[in-house]
Amino acid sequence: MTIRAEGALQEASDTGDAALERFSSQIASRHQQRVASEGPYVPPVSDSELLAEAKLQPAPTPEAVGAAPPLQLGDLLRLGDAEFVEQAYLTLLKRPPDAGGRAACVSLLDLGCSRRAVLAMLRYSPEGRSRAQPMAGLIPGLADLLAYKAPVLGGALRLAVNLLFLNTWIRDLRAAARRENP
Amino acid sequence: MKIALFSPTLVKADAVSNDVFGAARVLDSVAEVKLFANAWDPELNHVSAYTEIPEFITSPQDLLLIHYSIGFEPVNQIARQLPSRTVVKYHNVTPPAFFADYDQDYYRACKGGRDQLPSLVEEPFEFFLSDSDFNQQELITLGLDAGRSAVLAPFHQVDGLLETSPAEEDGSLATERPFTATAVGRLAPNKNLHYLLEVWADFVADFPSAELRLVGKCDDRLDAYRRFLALKVDRLGIGDSVTLTGPVSLRQLKAEYLRANVLCVTSRHEGFCVPAIEAMALGVPVIGCRGTALDETLGDAGILWPGNDPRLLGETLKAIAENPELAAAMVAKGAQRYRASFSNEAIAVRMAELFNQHLGVNFERLV
Numbered sequence: 133m134t135i136r137a138e139g140a141l142q143e144a145s146d147t148g149d150a151a152l153e154r155f156s157s158q159i160a161s162r163h164q165q166r167v168a169s170e171g172p173y174v175p176p177v178s179d180s181e182l183l184a185e186a187k188l189q190p191a192p193t194p195e196a197v198g199a200a201p202p203l204q205l206g207d208l209l210r211l212g213d214a215e216f217v218e219q220a221y222l223t224l225l226k227r228p229p230d231a232g233g234r235a236a237c238v239s240l241l242d243l244g245c246s247r248r249a250v251l252a253m254l255r256y257s258p259e260g261r262s263r264a265q266p267m268a269g270l271i272p273g274l275a276d277l278l279a280y281k282a283p284v285l286g287g288a289l290r291l292a293v294n295l296l297f298l299n300t301w302i303r304d305l306r307a308a309a310r311r312e313n314p
Numbered sequence: 315m316k317i318a319l320f321s322p323t324l325v326k327a328d329a330v331s332n333d334v335f336g337a338a339r340v341l342d343s344v345a346e347v348k349l350f351a352n353a354w355d356p357e358l359n360h361v362s363a364y365t366e367i368p369e370f371i372t373s374p375q376d377l378l379l380i381h382y383s384i385g386f387e388p389v390n391q392i393a394r395q396l397p398s399r400t401v402v403k404y405h406n407v408t409p410p411a412f413f414a415d416y417d418q419d420y421y422r423a424c425k426g427g428r429d430q431l432p433s434l435v436e437e438p439f440e441f442f443l444s445d446s447d448f449n450q451q452e453l454i455t456l457g458l459d460a461g462r463s464a465v466l467a468p469f470h471q472v473d474g475l476l477e478t479s480p481a482e483e484d485g486s487l488a489t490e491r492p493f494t495a496t497a498v499g500r501l502a503p504n505k506n507l508h509y510l511l512e513v514w515a516d517f518v519a520d521f522p523s524a525e526l527r528l529v530g531k532c533d534d535r536l537d538a539y540r541r542f543l544a545l546k547v548d549r550l551g552i553g554d555s556v557t558l559t560g561p562v563s564l565r566q567l568k569a570e571y572l573r574a575n576v577l578c579v580t581s582r583h584e585g586f587c588v589p590a591i592e593a594m595a596l597g598v599p600v601i602g603c604r605g606t607a608l609d610e611t612l613g614d615a616g617i618l619w620p621g622n623d624p625r626l627l628g629e630t631l632k633a634i635a636e637n638p639e640l641a642a643a644m645v646a647k648g649a650q651r652y653r654a655s656f657s658n659e660a661i662a663v664r665m666a667e668l669f670n671q672h673l674g675v676n677f678e679r680l681v
Binding site: 156185 | 352356363515550624650
Protein backbone atom coordinates (compact mmCIF):
# COMPACT_ATOMS: atom_id res chain seq x y z
CA MET A 133 0.00 0.00 0.00
CA THR A 134 1.34 3.45 -0.83
CA ILE A 135 1.82 6.32 1.58
CA ARG A 136 -0.99 8.20 -0.18
CA ALA A 137 -3.46 5.32 0.23
CA GLU A 138 -2.54 4.84 3.87
CA GLY A 139 -3.17 8.53 4.45
CA ALA A 140 -6.57 8.19 2.85
CA LEU A 141 -7.54 5.47 5.26
CA GLN A 142 -6.66 7.47 8.39
CA GLU A 143 -9.40 8.45 10.76
CA ALA A 144 -11.52 11.29 9.42
CA SER A 145 -11.27 14.44 11.46
CA ASP A 146 -14.27 16.05 13.11
CA THR A 147 -13.43 19.30 11.39
CA GLY A 148 -14.16 17.82 7.95
CA ASP A 149 -17.88 18.59 8.00
CA ALA A 150 -17.34 22.20 9.00
CA ALA A 151 -14.62 22.71 6.37
CA LEU A 152 -16.76 21.27 3.58
CA GLU A 153 -19.70 23.38 4.63
CA ARG A 154 -17.62 26.54 4.77
CA PHE A 155 -15.96 26.00 1.40
CA SER A 156 -19.23 24.97 -0.27
CA SER A 157 -20.76 28.26 0.88
CA GLN A 158 -17.76 30.18 -0.45
CA ILE A 159 -17.95 28.41 -3.82
CA ALA A 160 -21.68 29.12 -4.11
CA SER A 161 -21.05 32.72 -3.21
CA ARG A 162 -18.29 33.14 -5.83
CA HIS A 163 -20.54 31.55 -8.41
CA GLN A 164 -23.36 33.93 -7.56
CA GLN A 165 -20.98 36.87 -7.97
CA ARG A 166 -20.02 35.60 -11.42
CA VAL A 167 -23.65 35.13 -12.44
CA ALA A 168 -24.31 38.70 -11.31
CA SER A 169 -21.37 40.11 -13.28
CA GLU A 170 -21.29 37.77 -16.34
CA GLY A 171 -24.95 36.84 -16.59
CA PRO A 172 -26.41 33.37 -17.12
CA TYR A 173 -24.06 30.77 -18.49
CA VAL A 174 -23.78 30.72 -22.28
CA PRO A 175 -22.00 27.69 -23.78
CA PRO A 176 -18.92 28.86 -25.69
CA VAL A 177 -19.49 26.31 -28.46
CA SER A 178 -22.59 24.58 -29.82
CA ASP A 179 -22.67 20.89 -28.91
CA SER A 180 -25.21 20.12 -31.62
CA GLU A 181 -23.04 21.70 -34.33
CA LEU A 182 -19.92 19.91 -33.09
CA LEU A 183 -21.78 16.62 -32.95
CA ALA A 184 -23.02 17.06 -36.51
CA GLU A 185 -19.45 17.79 -37.58
CA ALA A 186 -18.14 14.75 -35.68
CA LYS A 187 -20.65 12.52 -37.42
CA LEU A 188 -19.50 13.77 -40.81
CA GLN A 189 -15.93 12.72 -40.04
CA PRO A 190 -15.27 9.19 -41.27
CA ALA A 191 -15.15 6.53 -38.59
CA PRO A 192 -11.93 4.52 -38.60
CA THR A 193 -12.26 1.60 -40.99
CA PRO A 194 -11.65 -1.94 -39.72
CA GLU A 195 -8.51 -2.00 -41.87
CA ALA A 196 -7.27 1.21 -40.20
CA VAL A 197 -7.52 -0.32 -36.75
CA GLY A 198 -5.86 -3.52 -37.90
CA ALA A 199 -8.98 -5.69 -38.09
CA ALA A 200 -9.80 -7.93 -41.04
CA PRO A 201 -13.07 -7.17 -42.88
CA PRO A 202 -15.99 -9.35 -41.72
CA LEU A 203 -16.45 -12.71 -43.44
CA GLN A 204 -19.36 -13.07 -45.82
CA LEU A 205 -21.74 -15.98 -46.35
CA GLY A 206 -19.61 -17.65 -49.05
CA ASP A 207 -16.51 -17.52 -46.81
CA LEU A 208 -18.37 -19.13 -43.91
CA LEU A 209 -19.98 -21.91 -45.96
CA ARG A 210 -16.52 -23.12 -47.02
CA LEU A 211 -15.32 -23.78 -43.45
CA GLY A 212 -15.38 -27.03 -41.47
CA ASP A 213 -18.11 -27.37 -38.80
CA ALA A 214 -16.06 -26.33 -35.77
CA GLU A 215 -14.39 -23.42 -37.55
CA PHE A 216 -17.74 -22.46 -39.09
CA VAL A 217 -19.36 -22.10 -35.64
CA GLU A 218 -16.38 -20.15 -34.31
CA GLN A 219 -16.31 -17.72 -37.24
CA ALA A 220 -20.12 -17.39 -37.39
CA TYR A 221 -20.12 -16.12 -33.81
CA LEU A 222 -17.13 -13.83 -34.38
CA THR A 223 -18.69 -12.41 -37.55
CA LEU A 224 -22.29 -11.98 -36.44
CA LEU A 225 -22.02 -11.56 -32.65
CA LYS A 226 -18.48 -10.14 -32.47
CA ARG A 227 -17.47 -12.63 -29.81
CA PRO A 228 -16.35 -16.25 -29.56
CA PRO A 229 -19.07 -18.81 -28.94
CA ASP A 230 -19.79 -19.72 -25.32
CA ALA A 231 -19.80 -23.41 -24.47
CA GLY A 232 -23.61 -23.69 -24.55
CA GLY A 233 -23.93 -21.81 -27.84
CA ARG A 234 -21.19 -23.84 -29.48
CA ALA A 235 -22.80 -27.10 -28.39
CA ALA A 236 -26.24 -25.97 -29.60
CA CYS A 237 -24.93 -24.98 -33.03
CA VAL A 238 -22.94 -28.19 -33.48
CA SER A 239 -26.00 -30.25 -32.42
CA LEU A 240 -28.17 -28.46 -34.96
CA LEU A 241 -25.61 -29.11 -37.72
CA ASP A 242 -25.39 -32.77 -36.67
CA LEU A 243 -29.17 -33.00 -36.89
CA GLY A 244 -29.06 -31.79 -40.48
CA CYS A 245 -29.84 -28.15 -39.97
CA SER A 246 -28.33 -26.08 -42.81
CA ARG A 247 -25.49 -23.67 -42.20
CA ARG A 248 -27.59 -20.86 -43.60
CA ALA A 249 -30.20 -21.69 -40.94
CA VAL A 250 -27.63 -21.53 -38.14
CA LEU A 251 -26.38 -18.20 -39.48
CA ALA A 252 -29.95 -16.87 -39.72
CA MET A 253 -30.58 -18.01 -36.14
CA LEU A 254 -27.55 -16.09 -34.89
CA ARG A 255 -28.13 -13.03 -37.09
CA TYR A 256 -31.78 -12.58 -36.08
CA SER A 257 -31.33 -13.48 -32.40
CA PRO A 258 -31.72 -10.51 -30.01
CA GLU A 259 -27.93 -10.32 -29.67
CA GLY A 260 -27.42 -10.61 -33.45
CA ARG A 261 -29.98 -7.90 -34.10
CA SER A 262 -28.22 -5.62 -31.66
CA ARG A 263 -24.96 -6.17 -33.59
CA ALA A 264 -26.76 -5.74 -36.95
CA GLN A 265 -23.84 -7.14 -38.95
CA PRO A 266 -24.95 -7.06 -42.61
CA MET A 267 -24.83 -10.45 -44.39
CA ALA A 268 -26.50 -11.07 -47.73
CA GLY A 269 -28.16 -14.37 -48.55
CA LEU A 270 -29.66 -15.34 -45.19
CA ILE A 271 -33.34 -15.29 -46.18
CA PRO A 272 -33.24 -18.92 -47.48
CA GLY A 273 -31.57 -19.85 -44.20
CA LEU A 274 -34.38 -18.24 -42.27
CA ALA A 275 -36.87 -20.26 -44.29
CA ASP A 276 -34.87 -23.42 -43.47
CA LEU A 277 -34.96 -22.55 -39.81
CA LEU A 278 -38.70 -21.93 -39.77
CA ALA A 279 -39.18 -25.26 -41.59
CA TYR A 280 -37.79 -27.07 -38.55
CA LYS A 281 -41.07 -26.22 -36.85
CA ALA A 282 -42.97 -28.16 -39.54
CA PRO A 283 -44.34 -31.55 -38.40
CA VAL A 284 -43.03 -33.31 -41.50
CA LEU A 285 -39.47 -33.09 -40.23
CA GLY A 286 -40.16 -35.44 -37.36
CA GLY A 287 -40.31 -35.35 -33.59
CA ALA A 288 -36.65 -35.91 -32.81
CA LEU A 289 -35.53 -32.72 -34.45
CA ARG A 290 -38.36 -30.69 -32.95
CA LEU A 291 -37.55 -32.12 -29.53
CA ALA A 292 -33.92 -31.12 -29.95
CA VAL A 293 -34.98 -27.64 -30.93
CA ASN A 294 -37.30 -27.42 -27.94
CA LEU A 295 -34.58 -28.63 -25.63
CA LEU A 296 -32.37 -25.87 -26.87
CA PHE A 297 -34.92 -23.22 -25.84
CA LEU A 298 -35.42 -22.16 -29.43
CA ASN A 299 -39.22 -22.07 -29.53
CA THR A 300 -39.47 -18.57 -28.20
CA TRP A 301 -36.44 -17.59 -30.14
CA ILE A 302 -37.94 -18.72 -33.44
CA ARG A 303 -41.12 -16.74 -32.77
CA ASP A 304 -38.91 -13.77 -32.10
CA LEU A 305 -36.94 -14.40 -35.29
CA ARG A 306 -40.09 -14.43 -37.37
CA ALA A 307 -41.09 -11.03 -36.06
CA ALA A 308 -37.56 -9.65 -36.48
CA ALA A 309 -37.26 -10.93 -40.02
CA ARG A 310 -40.65 -9.42 -40.91
CA ARG A 311 -39.48 -6.08 -39.57
CA GLU A 312 -36.10 -6.15 -41.33
CA ASN A 313 -37.34 -7.74 -44.57
CA PRO A 314 -40.90 -6.45 -45.08
CA MET B 315 -26.74 -25.69 -0.36
CA LYS B 316 -25.75 -24.54 -3.85
CA ILE B 317 -25.73 -20.99 -5.19
CA ALA B 318 -25.49 -20.22 -8.92
CA LEU B 319 -24.37 -16.73 -9.89
CA PHE B 320 -25.27 -15.64 -13.42
CA SER B 321 -24.25 -12.61 -15.46
CA PRO B 322 -24.73 -12.38 -19.25
CA THR B 323 -21.03 -11.57 -19.57
CA LEU B 324 -18.13 -12.22 -17.20
CA VAL B 325 -14.81 -10.57 -17.97
CA LYS B 326 -11.92 -9.11 -16.00
CA ALA B 327 -11.84 -5.41 -15.09
CA ASP B 328 -15.60 -4.92 -15.38
CA ALA B 329 -17.76 -3.47 -12.60
CA VAL B 330 -20.60 -6.01 -12.81
CA SER B 331 -18.16 -8.92 -13.12
CA ASN B 332 -16.23 -7.62 -10.11
CA ASP B 333 -19.48 -7.69 -8.13
CA VAL B 334 -20.14 -11.28 -9.21
CA PHE B 335 -16.62 -12.39 -8.27
CA GLY B 336 -16.83 -10.60 -4.90
CA ALA B 337 -20.22 -12.12 -4.06
CA ALA B 338 -18.89 -15.56 -5.03
CA ARG B 339 -15.97 -15.20 -2.62
CA VAL B 340 -18.32 -14.34 0.25
CA LEU B 341 -21.00 -16.92 -0.53
CA ASP B 342 -18.32 -19.59 -0.91
CA SER B 343 -18.08 -19.67 2.88
CA VAL B 344 -21.63 -20.96 3.29
CA ALA B 345 -22.50 -22.78 0.07
CA GLU B 346 -21.21 -24.52 -3.01
CA VAL B 347 -20.93 -21.65 -5.49
CA LYS B 348 -20.64 -21.78 -9.27
CA LEU B 349 -20.48 -19.00 -11.87
CA PHE B 350 -22.49 -19.06 -15.11
CA ALA B 351 -22.56 -16.73 -18.12
CA ASN B 352 -23.50 -16.46 -21.76
CA ALA B 353 -20.10 -15.12 -22.77
CA TRP B 354 -16.95 -14.95 -20.71
CA ASP B 355 -13.23 -14.34 -20.81
CA PRO B 356 -11.58 -17.65 -21.82
CA GLU B 357 -9.08 -17.17 -19.00
CA LEU B 358 -11.93 -17.52 -16.49
CA ASN B 359 -11.92 -21.30 -16.62
CA HIS B 360 -14.21 -21.68 -13.59
CA VAL B 361 -17.20 -20.22 -15.48
CA SER B 362 -19.82 -22.49 -17.08
CA ALA B 363 -22.46 -21.93 -19.76
CA TYR B 364 -25.80 -20.74 -18.41
CA THR B 365 -27.50 -23.71 -20.05
CA GLU B 366 -25.86 -25.87 -17.37
CA ILE B 367 -27.64 -24.09 -14.50
CA PRO B 368 -30.46 -26.71 -14.29
CA GLU B 369 -27.87 -29.46 -13.75
CA PHE B 370 -26.36 -27.54 -10.82
CA ILE B 371 -29.45 -26.12 -9.12
CA THR B 372 -31.57 -29.08 -8.08
CA SER B 373 -33.01 -28.35 -4.63
CA PRO B 374 -35.63 -25.89 -3.35
CA GLN B 375 -32.98 -24.76 -0.84
CA ASP B 376 -30.59 -23.71 -3.61
CA LEU B 377 -30.36 -20.17 -4.96
CA LEU B 378 -29.94 -18.61 -8.39
CA LEU B 379 -28.59 -15.04 -8.27
CA ILE B 380 -29.12 -13.23 -11.59
CA HIS B 381 -27.07 -10.08 -12.16
CA TYR B 382 -29.14 -7.79 -14.38
CA SER B 383 -27.21 -5.17 -16.32
CA ILE B 384 -28.76 -5.93 -19.67
CA GLY B 385 -31.71 -8.22 -20.32
CA PHE B 386 -31.06 -11.90 -21.01
CA GLU B 387 -34.41 -13.66 -21.34
CA PRO B 388 -33.13 -17.27 -21.72
CA VAL B 389 -31.89 -17.32 -18.13
CA ASN B 390 -35.24 -15.97 -16.87
CA GLN B 391 -36.88 -18.90 -18.66
CA ILE B 392 -34.54 -21.30 -16.90
CA ALA B 393 -35.18 -19.60 -13.54
CA ARG B 394 -38.96 -20.07 -13.87
CA GLN B 395 -38.49 -23.81 -14.22
CA LEU B 396 -35.99 -24.29 -11.38
CA PRO B 397 -37.10 -25.75 -8.04
CA SER B 398 -34.98 -23.16 -6.24
CA ARG B 399 -35.46 -19.53 -5.33
CA THR B 400 -34.17 -16.76 -7.59
CA VAL B 401 -32.68 -13.43 -6.54
CA VAL B 402 -32.04 -10.55 -8.95
CA LYS B 403 -29.20 -8.04 -8.49
CA TYR B 404 -30.13 -4.91 -10.46
CA HIS B 405 -27.18 -2.86 -11.73
CA ASN B 406 -29.31 -0.52 -13.84
CA VAL B 407 -29.45 -0.14 -17.63
CA THR B 408 -28.36 3.13 -19.22
CA PRO B 409 -31.37 4.87 -20.82
CA PRO B 410 -31.11 4.34 -24.59
CA ALA B 411 -31.68 8.03 -25.39
CA PHE B 412 -28.05 8.74 -24.51
CA PHE B 413 -26.93 6.63 -27.46
CA ALA B 414 -29.53 7.65 -30.06
CA ASP B 415 -27.17 10.18 -31.67
CA TYR B 416 -24.17 7.89 -31.63
CA ASP B 417 -24.79 4.20 -32.19
CA GLN B 418 -27.88 2.16 -32.95
CA ASP B 419 -26.33 -1.05 -31.51
CA TYR B 420 -26.03 0.57 -28.12
CA TYR B 421 -29.44 2.18 -28.47
CA ARG B 422 -31.18 -1.11 -29.24
CA ALA B 423 -29.31 -3.08 -26.55
CA CYS B 424 -30.17 -0.54 -23.84
CA LYS B 425 -33.74 -0.16 -25.05
CA GLY B 426 -34.15 -3.93 -24.96
CA GLY B 427 -32.78 -4.07 -21.42
CA ARG B 428 -35.08 -1.32 -20.16
CA ASP B 429 -38.12 -2.62 -22.02
CA GLN B 430 -37.79 -5.89 -20.12
CA LEU B 431 -37.81 -4.23 -16.69
CA PRO B 432 -41.62 -4.10 -16.24
CA SER B 433 -41.87 -7.85 -16.84
CA LEU B 434 -38.78 -8.49 -14.69
CA VAL B 435 -40.43 -7.06 -11.57
CA GLU B 436 -43.48 -9.24 -12.23
CA GLU B 437 -41.42 -12.44 -12.24
CA PRO B 438 -42.12 -14.71 -9.26
CA PHE B 439 -38.59 -14.21 -8.00
CA GLU B 440 -37.86 -14.27 -4.29
CA PHE B 441 -35.95 -11.05 -3.80
CA PHE B 442 -34.48 -8.07 -5.66
CA LEU B 443 -31.20 -6.44 -4.68
CA SER B 444 -30.10 -3.11 -6.15
CA ASP B 445 -26.68 -1.43 -6.16
CA SER B 446 -28.23 1.80 -4.90
CA ASP B 447 -31.51 3.28 -3.76
CA PHE B 448 -31.50 5.15 -7.10
CA ASN B 449 -31.72 1.76 -8.85
CA GLN B 450 -34.15 0.32 -6.31
CA GLN B 451 -36.59 3.18 -6.78
CA GLU B 452 -36.68 2.49 -10.52
CA LEU B 453 -37.91 -1.04 -9.82
CA ILE B 454 -40.37 0.07 -7.15
CA THR B 455 -41.78 2.68 -9.56
CA LEU B 456 -42.35 -0.17 -12.03
CA GLY B 457 -44.39 -2.05 -9.44
CA LEU B 458 -41.91 -4.05 -7.38
CA ASP B 459 -43.08 -4.67 -3.80
CA ALA B 460 -40.62 -2.75 -1.59
CA GLY B 461 -40.79 -5.60 0.92
CA ARG B 462 -39.05 -7.85 -1.61
CA SER B 463 -36.28 -5.37 -2.24
CA ALA B 464 -33.10 -4.03 -0.62
CA VAL B 465 -29.96 -2.08 -1.46
CA LEU B 466 -26.61 -3.84 -1.55
CA ALA B 467 -23.60 -1.96 -2.92
CA PRO B 468 -21.49 -3.88 -5.44
CA PHE B 469 -18.25 -5.62 -4.54
CA HIS B 470 -15.32 -4.02 -6.33
CA GLN B 471 -11.61 -4.08 -7.16
CA VAL B 472 -10.44 -1.54 -4.56
CA ASP B 473 -8.51 -4.15 -2.55
CA GLY B 474 -6.59 -5.01 -5.70
CA LEU B 475 -5.96 -1.32 -6.35
CA LEU B 476 -4.67 -0.78 -2.82
CA GLU B 477 -2.35 -3.77 -3.04
CA THR B 478 -0.94 -3.26 -6.53
CA SER B 479 2.06 -1.05 -7.22
CA PRO B 480 1.38 1.88 -9.54
CA ALA B 481 2.73 1.91 -13.08
CA GLU B 482 4.85 5.03 -13.06
CA GLU B 483 5.66 6.51 -16.43
CA ASP B 484 7.63 9.64 -17.28
CA GLY B 485 7.80 10.83 -13.69
CA SER B 486 4.01 11.08 -13.51
CA LEU B 487 4.13 10.54 -9.76
CA ALA B 488 6.95 13.02 -9.12
CA THR B 489 6.54 15.21 -6.04
CA GLU B 490 6.34 18.37 -8.14
CA ARG B 491 3.62 17.91 -10.71
CA PRO B 492 0.82 20.08 -12.08
CA PHE B 493 -2.62 20.13 -10.50
CA THR B 494 -4.42 17.18 -12.08
CA ALA B 495 -8.14 16.53 -12.40
CA THR B 496 -9.23 13.08 -13.52
CA ALA B 497 -12.36 11.41 -14.86
CA VAL B 498 -12.47 7.61 -14.79
CA GLY B 499 -14.76 5.45 -16.90
CA ARG B 500 -15.48 4.61 -20.50
CA LEU B 501 -15.93 7.47 -22.94
CA ALA B 502 -19.71 7.37 -23.32
CA PRO B 503 -22.36 10.07 -23.79
CA ASN B 504 -24.08 9.41 -20.43
CA LYS B 505 -20.77 10.24 -18.70
CA ASN B 506 -21.31 13.83 -19.89
CA LEU B 507 -17.62 14.42 -20.49
CA HIS B 508 -18.50 17.14 -22.98
CA TYR B 509 -19.86 19.12 -19.98
CA LEU B 510 -16.65 18.44 -18.04
CA LEU B 511 -14.68 20.01 -20.91
CA GLU B 512 -16.59 23.26 -20.38
CA VAL B 513 -15.86 23.05 -16.65
CA TRP B 514 -12.22 22.56 -17.53
CA ALA B 515 -12.14 25.48 -19.95
CA ASP B 516 -13.46 27.70 -17.15
CA PHE B 517 -10.88 26.44 -14.65
CA VAL B 518 -7.77 26.19 -16.81
CA ALA B 519 -8.07 29.83 -17.85
CA ASP B 520 -6.84 30.63 -14.32
CA PHE B 521 -4.60 27.56 -13.89
CA PRO B 522 -2.89 27.14 -17.28
CA SER B 523 -0.41 24.50 -16.12
CA ALA B 524 -3.15 22.16 -14.82
CA GLU B 525 -3.99 18.89 -16.52
CA LEU B 526 -7.24 17.04 -17.14
CA ARG B 527 -6.99 13.30 -17.75
CA LEU B 528 -9.91 11.31 -19.14
CA VAL B 529 -9.09 7.74 -18.14
CA GLY B 530 -10.96 4.95 -19.88
CA LYS B 531 -11.53 3.13 -23.10
CA CYS B 532 -13.79 4.12 -25.95
CA ASP B 533 -15.78 1.41 -27.68
CA ASP B 534 -15.30 1.54 -31.47
CA ARG B 535 -19.06 1.86 -31.83
CA LEU B 536 -18.99 5.10 -29.86
CA ASP B 537 -16.17 6.59 -31.91
CA ALA B 538 -18.48 9.44 -32.98
CA TYR B 539 -18.58 10.50 -29.31
CA ARG B 540 -14.77 10.39 -29.10
CA ARG B 541 -14.56 12.52 -32.26
CA PHE B 542 -17.10 14.93 -30.75
CA LEU B 543 -14.96 15.25 -27.60
CA ALA B 544 -11.81 15.79 -29.68
CA LEU B 545 -13.53 18.54 -31.67
CA LYS B 546 -14.77 20.18 -28.50
CA VAL B 547 -11.30 20.12 -26.93
CA ASP B 548 -9.98 21.80 -30.08
CA ARG B 549 -12.71 24.49 -30.28
CA LEU B 550 -12.41 25.30 -26.57
CA GLY B 551 -8.65 25.74 -27.05
CA ILE B 552 -7.77 23.35 -24.20
CA GLY B 553 -5.84 20.76 -26.21
CA ASP B 554 -2.58 21.40 -24.32
CA SER B 555 -4.14 20.47 -20.99
CA VAL B 556 -6.42 17.51 -21.83
CA THR B 557 -5.26 13.91 -22.24
CA LEU B 558 -7.36 10.91 -23.26
CA THR B 559 -5.48 7.91 -21.90
CA GLY B 560 -7.43 5.09 -23.54
CA PRO B 561 -7.80 1.78 -21.68
CA VAL B 562 -5.55 1.30 -18.65
CA SER B 563 -4.34 -1.67 -16.60
CA LEU B 564 -4.97 -1.94 -12.86
CA ARG B 565 -1.44 -0.65 -12.21
CA GLN B 566 -1.96 2.27 -14.56
CA LEU B 567 -5.31 3.04 -12.93
CA LYS B 568 -3.58 3.09 -9.54
CA ALA B 569 -1.04 5.57 -10.93
CA GLU B 570 -3.85 7.74 -12.34
CA TYR B 571 -5.53 7.95 -8.92
CA LEU B 572 -2.24 8.67 -7.17
CA ARG B 573 -1.40 11.57 -9.47
CA ALA B 574 -4.96 12.97 -9.31
CA ASN B 575 -5.79 15.97 -7.13
CA VAL B 576 -9.50 15.50 -7.72
CA LEU B 577 -11.91 13.08 -9.41
CA CYS B 578 -14.63 14.73 -11.51
CA VAL B 579 -17.90 12.86 -12.11
CA THR B 580 -20.27 14.81 -14.34
CA SER B 581 -22.42 11.84 -15.43
CA ARG B 582 -26.07 12.36 -16.22
CA HIS B 583 -26.77 8.70 -15.45
CA GLU B 584 -25.00 6.51 -12.88
CA GLY B 585 -26.44 3.43 -11.19
CA PHE B 586 -23.76 3.45 -8.49
CA CYS B 587 -20.42 5.01 -9.61
CA VAL B 588 -17.57 2.67 -8.67
CA PRO B 589 -14.86 5.29 -9.49
CA ALA B 590 -16.20 7.42 -6.62
CA ILE B 591 -15.47 4.70 -4.06
CA GLU B 592 -12.12 3.95 -5.68
CA ALA B 593 -11.24 7.62 -5.27
CA MET B 594 -12.49 7.74 -1.66
CA ALA B 595 -10.39 4.67 -0.82
CA LEU B 596 -7.28 6.05 -2.52
CA GLY B 597 -7.43 9.51 -1.02
CA VAL B 598 -8.75 11.56 -3.95
CA PRO B 599 -11.43 14.24 -3.38
CA VAL B 600 -14.58 13.76 -5.48
CA ILE B 601 -16.66 16.50 -7.09
CA GLY B 602 -19.41 16.31 -9.68
CA CYS B 603 -23.01 16.77 -10.74
CA ARG B 604 -26.09 15.88 -8.73
CA GLY B 605 -29.05 13.83 -9.85
CA THR B 606 -27.69 10.27 -10.18
CA ALA B 607 -26.79 7.44 -7.79
CA LEU B 608 -23.55 9.34 -7.15
CA ASP B 609 -25.53 11.51 -4.70
CA GLU B 610 -25.97 8.58 -2.30
CA THR B 611 -22.62 6.87 -3.05
CA LEU B 612 -20.68 10.04 -2.26
CA GLY B 613 -23.03 11.30 0.46
CA ASP B 614 -21.49 14.26 2.30
CA ALA B 615 -17.92 13.22 1.49
CA GLY B 616 -17.63 15.39 -1.62
CA ILE B 617 -19.09 18.41 -3.36
CA LEU B 618 -21.88 18.07 -5.92
CA TRP B 619 -23.70 20.78 -7.85
CA PRO B 620 -26.56 20.88 -10.37
CA GLY B 621 -25.25 20.21 -13.86
CA ASN B 622 -26.58 23.36 -15.46
CA ASP B 623 -23.67 25.80 -15.10
CA PRO B 624 -20.07 24.58 -15.54
CA ARG B 625 -18.80 27.60 -13.60
CA LEU B 626 -19.99 25.94 -10.37
CA LEU B 627 -17.58 23.04 -10.79
CA GLY B 628 -14.96 25.41 -12.22
CA GLU B 629 -15.07 27.39 -8.98
CA THR B 630 -14.94 24.14 -7.01
CA LEU B 631 -11.77 23.09 -8.83
CA LYS B 632 -10.25 26.49 -8.04
CA ALA B 633 -11.18 26.15 -4.35
CA ILE B 634 -9.51 22.71 -4.18
CA ALA B 635 -6.41 23.92 -6.04
CA GLU B 636 -6.06 26.95 -3.77
CA ASN B 637 -6.98 25.36 -0.40
CA PRO B 638 -5.14 22.20 0.65
CA GLU B 639 -7.27 22.08 3.80
CA LEU B 640 -10.40 21.64 1.67
CA ALA B 641 -8.85 18.71 -0.19
CA ALA B 642 -7.70 17.23 3.14
CA ALA B 643 -11.20 17.49 4.63
CA MET B 644 -12.70 15.78 1.57
CA VAL B 645 -10.08 13.01 1.66
CA ALA B 646 -10.74 12.39 5.36
CA LYS B 647 -14.52 12.30 4.88
CA GLY B 648 -14.15 10.03 1.86
CA ALA B 649 -11.91 7.58 3.70
CA GLN B 650 -14.34 7.45 6.60
CA ARG B 651 -17.29 6.87 4.29
CA TYR B 652 -15.46 4.20 2.31
CA ARG B 653 -14.53 2.22 5.40
CA ALA B 654 -17.97 2.47 6.99
CA SER B 655 -20.11 1.67 3.95
CA PHE B 656 -18.23 0.57 0.88
CA SER B 657 -15.21 -1.54 1.76
CA ASN B 658 -15.61 -5.11 0.52
CA GLU B 659 -15.76 -6.16 4.18
CA ALA B 660 -18.62 -3.75 4.92
CA ILE B 661 -20.50 -4.94 1.82
CA ALA B 662 -19.96 -8.58 2.83
CA VAL B 663 -21.46 -7.92 6.27
CA ARG B 664 -24.46 -6.18 4.71
CA MET B 665 -24.89 -9.05 2.27
CA ALA B 666 -24.82 -11.56 5.11
CA GLU B 667 -27.47 -9.61 7.02
CA LEU B 668 -29.76 -9.45 3.97
CA PHE B 669 -29.32 -13.10 3.07
CA ASN B 670 -29.94 -14.13 6.69
CA GLN B 671 -33.02 -11.98 7.02
CA HIS B 672 -34.69 -12.53 3.66
CA LEU B 673 -33.36 -15.81 2.30
CA GLY B 674 -32.59 -17.83 5.41
CA VAL B 675 -28.94 -18.30 4.44
CA ASN B 676 -26.91 -18.93 7.57
CA PHE B 677 -24.09 -16.42 7.62
CA GLU B 678 -23.41 -16.46 11.36
CA ARG B 679 -19.67 -16.40 10.87
CA LEU B 680 -19.81 -13.15 8.90
CA VAL B 681 -22.50 -11.34 10.86
